[in-house]
Amino acid sequence: MSKRVFLKRLASAGITLVLAVILTFILLRLTPGSAIDQWARNYANQYNITLDEAYIRVAAMINYDPNEPIISQFFRYVSSLVQGDLGKSMVHQALSVNDIIASALPWTLFVSSIALAVSFVIGIFLGVMMAYNRKSWLDPIVSVYSVVTNAVPDFILAILLLIVFSFSLGWFPVNGAYNFRLTPGLNLEFVGSVFYYATLPILTYVLTMIGQWALMMKGSAVGVLGEDYIEAAKVRGLREKTIRKNYVQKNAIIPLVTQLAVFLGAMLGGAILVENLFQYPGIGYYMGEATRQRDYIVMQGILLFIAVSMIVANFIADLLYSKLDPRIKIEE
Amino acid sequence: ESTTAEKKSIYRVEGEWPRPPLFQGNYFANGGVGTAAYFVFEGLVQNVRMVDDQYLRLAETVTYLDDRIEIKIKEDANWQDGTPFTSKDVWAYYMLNRTEATDFYKEIELIDDKTLTIHLLDPYPNKEVIRFLFGADLHGTVPYHLHSEYVDRAAELLETASTYSIDEQKIKKGKFGLNIDEDLDGELNENWNYFLKSGPDMPMGTGPYAVSRVTSSDMLLEKQEDYYRADDIAFDQITIKNPGDGAAGYALIRSGQLNQFDGTPARDILESLVSMNDDIVHYKYPDPASIGMFFNQSMEHFDQKEFRQAISYAIDREKVREVGNNYGQVPTTSITGVVPSQLVNWIDEGIYDELTDYTYNLGQAEEILYELGWERNAQGVWEDPDGHTQDYVIGVNSGSLNMVMPAQIVAEQLTEFGLPTRLLAVDGTIFYKNAENEEGGLYHMSVDYIDTAWGFTYPWHSIRDVFWGGQSRMMHLPRYASDHEDFSKRGKLDLQLTSHDGITFDVEEILHHIPYMDKEEYTAWFSRLAWLINENAYGLNFYQNTTGTWMNRSNISGLPYEDEIDQYGGDMPLMEDEAKMREALETNLFFAGIIPFLEGRYQPKEGDDSE
């Protein structure tokens, strides 16, 4: 990709970003229900005061002025955005959205990147195997598996995993991100604990995605296997292994690369369900929490953050794609 | 893990809290410190819900007098950083957090570090009321040495306010008798918000345990060795686990990862869990709260008392209870404004027997409708006197499935009875708005908690919820217009009722006076009000909840009536015996805090080597 095309891509990503800012802002203003309502009721119960009084107190505590004109809210939002500030939580006075994302993101990234990598690698492997051995037992098994996992939404799979492996068998913790008795740090014990706690969330994603990767890879690899250059390579007396690695895989993976961004997006979007089921403290969990409390600012911030991640992921996938496939002299 | 020499005894309890980074140490910030509050914070005294017992905590003695409360703080009561807990801290608490009790306070006199007197406003409230209100406060939550800036600022601001006259105070209930105008209120709020943001990062209380670690799933609390009752406290650590939802909690209690988990699930879960594991015990006791529904009087037909009564008769509450809360108790009465099981304690015995009985009676319901001019059409659906069939809507907060399911059954029953009814389960952030909105609300009936007395059972609390609180808005009781010529009446209840003994009175006015009445007087008025509320069928109490506590005794002993557990296979029944009931009820953190810990009832079992 030339520098000029790169810049152009960057610009179009920028425009999408600006629009995403506007859209998320509008979306969140559309949301009905007020943060005050739910909060006041909880407050009244918690501090043993009347609901009326709770309303007044909460209204005073909320970090949001409902009477401020939308336009001025927007400009305030944008001007702080420019400084990288996503705003302050409406209901947790001392907390900024940046803080929330900073603390939640590593978990989500950890789970989703591992899930993505694991499912990608296994899926690619299975896909190539299937493409090679069209008549073997692997093909129907993986196909049916993919169809089934495709049919069962990931959150239902999460529930089933939770019921079987946590509730019934007790092999995995029911929630959390690590053993709380360990001090976070780069020691084996802690890292081990982090992996242990992330097993089921990762498994949920991996199990749902493997089949899709495998099928995509199979399709792509079958296409590549039909290409003349594969036959040509065989005629040149190259080893099967070399052909599989340098010809089939190398070419078949290329179209899948753009899908990485799509899958990441699906995971970030789906995190709200999966992370809530596992009570895993990633951005999906906090998105859910903010939704429950109608904390618009946090919702807006996380949504925008996910959108930006998507834009960036797409952008990187584009770059990667043009790196991997020398034929692509990115057009437009 | 526990190969080290000193073995720690640990008590594991279920709870929740704002997960980091939402977590902070200020008790008053949104979400507080969650369940840890019971272990970290305490008041001068502690109320026990439902039974209205009061234990001394930080206070050595509390004397409730007609015009004042005299308090002596424990000499060795300290904050967890070692700073002594003083009378100034109590003052600070009230300066910042002007609770309902301060409606009756005149001034707080600090006599010395450990002694203070709270002077009450004239007219003096009933002693019982002041005892309950005082007991509901959590005085050890504002360490003055950390927050003096905001406390002093609040005190300073309060100084500037003018005071109400005696008569005004009865109606307006100014804090410390002060007339806090809008500007001042704004400044106080601003100060309050600064206070909330000021931290600390970790809770600073006076309780026996201090928070040492918080993650999204667990909290670790360490015992404070210099706690004034440290010797009675048996556990070195408390861990709180946040399972997120009930199912996960049951899994944890079953596997022994929790010792305690408050709540009562559906009968089948309970029975199967108890049978799976001998260590699991479930205690049951009544909850001072009921599930029921409110009739929206701004809707056609629902403004007729007879119609509301007919509907009340048409509902088979036993069936609703079976699914809603199988261990619950269906009262014979309808809504009364008083916890059903407590009615007998607060109203005249004579009246109690006279309360209209709303037990399921389809015949009665039909009779009333016919009398009102309704007719059944060929399909068995009722047509009103104008010949219209109905399409009623029951609204409920979709977040509370424990209400959605009973509401669902009620809708079914009404539909089957011939009054087609749909259920709308709506998100809590919208439900209340829709149910209460000033244009008359969106639902014919709303299902919610009814006849609740979570604080204390003295019925003024619950009755005024009926007339003043959210409940009255869901029922859309008649009110004066918000631009009524009499300024003081604007938006206030426009309700004059005639009681069973023929007395006609203005409800708004009576409610204001109740806290000042003596026992005889308030019993008479509670009787009248309960009778009226029931008679008018403003709503329908489906059943009083029975709640409970799960315990896993694999590593603890000292549970209530421990020797009877095996006899019931761990599934303990609701005890008739008052003392036993109290004992069971004190296992619940929400009901009684950590009383069993302080009293040293729970003990680690020998040979517990978990964790």
Place this chain on the structure above:
Amino acid sequence: MSIAAFENVSVQFPTKLGVVTAVRNVSLSLPKGKITAIVGESGSGKSTLASTLLNHVISPGKIAKGRIQVAGKDVLKLTKQELRTYRWSEVAMVFQAAQNALNPVVKIEDQFIETYKEHRPRTEKDVIKKKTIELLQYVNLDPERVMGAYPHELSGGMKQRVMIAFSLLLDPKVLVLDEPTTALDVITQDYIFSILERINKDMGITMLLLSHDISIVARAADYMGVMYAGEIVEFGEIYSMFDRPKHPYTKMLIKAVPSLIHDLNEIKPIPGTSPNLLKRPSGCAFHPRCPFAMDSCTSQVPEFRSVHGQQVACHLYDQELNHEVVGG
């Protein structure tokens, strides 16, 4: 004299609708150091025949019977490992569509190195590089520019020349050229053939040229075979094939192609359509289009045999042959 020979080779493709015999009973030998061409319409089985030389029939095709010998080796009897080393080092190939025969995501240079290493693992990279440069120069390409390029960065003519250089990498004894210039302009085509001729002369490599263009064959080949519906119907030395074609199909084919020199009135299309291999006509496959068809043509498959120095499969020469035998 011959370096490679097909003996009774048949190739079959099982398909959903039946078995397609793409190559049927072909016996043919390639004179050493010469260019032998095979002409035939699309689908007549040229590529399939050539692929048997490498024992590489595209699946689901199978070599149903026959023997193939190249430089003394029985190709169909080679073990997997032997076959692998045999390919490219004994017989190399320039494909019909060179642009698709190269791995699109690997640089030209690396593809050369990879192939070389697979055959002779212990060779130094520099040695291979030197050889690559030599070969590229030999086909008149600028090694500097070509080696670091990806296939798509080269023009069609360049790619075809890269493929030729590639085919020479392991000094094969036989080179198969499958329509090496179909997609190219006449000028480039001319150029490529001049290079191929040079290779043939300089290195003495035996070549098998497959083409549907009789003019190209005329220009390049020493021997010519004509293929129709999977069979070789005529084979012989190029001059005599043009001057004295025996098989009616050969005759008509030469006449059916417009050229710059023929009298336009002599040019005649071949009637009918190419045969559907699934429903191969009985007897001589050409009989439905043959103006000389006789009864025996519909029932008997003509033998492939020598007639006046050429080999031909046609009933027209049954008598002549007898005559010759008698006369001889």
Place this chain on the structure above:
Amino acid sequence: MQAVVDFFRVIVRNRRSFIGLIICLFFILMATVGPMLFPLDMSVDYENRYEQPSFKHWLGTDYGGRDVWTQVVHGSQEVLLIGLLAGVITLVFGASLGIVSGLIGGKVDTFIMMITNLFLTIPSLPVFIILAAFLSIQDPISFALVLSAWSWPGLTRAVRSQVISLKEREFMVICKVMDLSLYHIVVREIMPNISSFLAINYILIMRGAIVGSVAIMMLGLAPYSPTNWGQMLNIAITETGGIFNPNGYIYILSPIACLALFQLGTIFFANGLDEAMNPRLRK
């Protein structure tokens, strides 16, 4: 008519899509005539709760002693209707936009694509949640609208690229040479070529919508509808302890199984659609 017969012949011959067709038909019957055959009775019969499957109760009973099978049957109506509607709305909107974008090109295309990409970057589930609250779902139509609001961009993009590749095709160029109308181009030339693509996408969207609807139901964002599979699942899991009560397994698994089976059916069915709707893939 012949086309319809051919269509089904292909479907029936493809084993997978035949199975799919049967499953789909089963659910369609369930949703249409099912409720008439199996009247719903939701009155509580506590004594007979969590009964195991029997002749009387094919899938046993729920926590309130009510027949699970009839609930599943009645639930299918709503679930399918929502999926159907959401599919139609998305299809009409998404495909039209894609065709317009691809056919007209230029500025219009740039604009539509910008919006499409924007929508694609914002994940649908959180937005569903927001929209579900905003539009206060009252009926299947508003439910479907919410679900469609974010599902069109994928389709638009896919249709657009199809149209663009078709536009460059020579038979489309000829249409211009022959001065054929835009109507002809869209309806006669483009549509037949993307119809199987659209049909497959329709099934995909419908599946997505059904999963989305169940998710929204599970989150309690749509009106309470006791027989909706998502709601059944929600109750079964959170409140009535199917998990801890072995008797309740059937109750939990019923909606999951229905959901999975229906999805499976549609996936299988789609398998043969391409062949059935594309004459050029037939032999």
Place this chain on the structure above:
Amino acid sequence: MTKPIMQLENVTVSFEGRDGGGKKVQMDVLQELSLDIFSGEILAIVGESGCGKSTLGKVLAGLHRPAEGTYRYEGQDSVVLKGKEKKAFRLGVQLIQQDSYAALNPSRTIFQSLKAPLVAHRLTRGAKQTRKRVTELLETVGLTPVEQFVDKFPHQLSGGQRQRVLMARAISLNPRVIIADEPVSMVDVSLRLSILNLMSRLNKELGIAFIYITHDLATARFIAQKGRLAVMYLGRIVELSEVGLMMNQAQHPYMQALLSAVPLPHPKMAKLKKQLPIKGYEVPKLTSSPTGCHFHPRCPYATEECERETPQLREGKHGVVACHHAERIPVWTLPHSSASSSS
């Protein structure tokens, strides 16, 4: 010859292309090209791949607008045509493309594809008449028996048959000119001739002018027997004359090179050792076309003038030619004479 139907005057067509670095550059695919086409004639256009033949065809079919210059149809500027006249233009000029498979909608039957233009332009009324006309058309192009073809899908026909369907569709609108862009390059060798013959027949019988675009000189010679031949090089016509004369006395060095590169279908002639009168084999890219005469880098006769000045088409010994040195260049003859004399 009468008045021309179509006239191109100094037509330039540009596309946006990209140079090596991916930078956008303007690419003049056709450069100041002038050409007249007469009623009923056959004109063959030859040239190497990428020289702009198809683009020229598309301009003539009204698919590309000239960036500069004018294109007149029946004397009127095609760009400003409106209403009836525009329609007459659209219907009057038809296009047949190389890839017969791509040129037919794969999802529609032959009948549907042929019906559409008839119905759209109200050339037939009613289903019956339409069916009849379609049958007629298929018969005209030799697809008999019609029933065997009319309800088939394109993939069910062979390449040659599809090409005939394209012919049928093109003539269905009674055009005055048909532009055939490499109509036989994808057809089997043995069938090509019959398609070419069909075109000749349509030309003769229906009086339709044909513009035959190809890179194959031999077929160009065959079809345009008495017609004209234009040679293109990098967006320009470099020589245009009668076919017979061109073959024997090609004047432009490029045309000469082309002719000598064509292999002749007889080993004697084909194997004659000959050096192509050309310097380089690489065709320059349109994005960096040479100055002056585009051919000069490859031309053995090029002088400094050729580098500098673009030669215009001018009268040659016959026809027109764009070469500064046309007169100076040795006369070119095919090996034809010597070969045929020897046989």
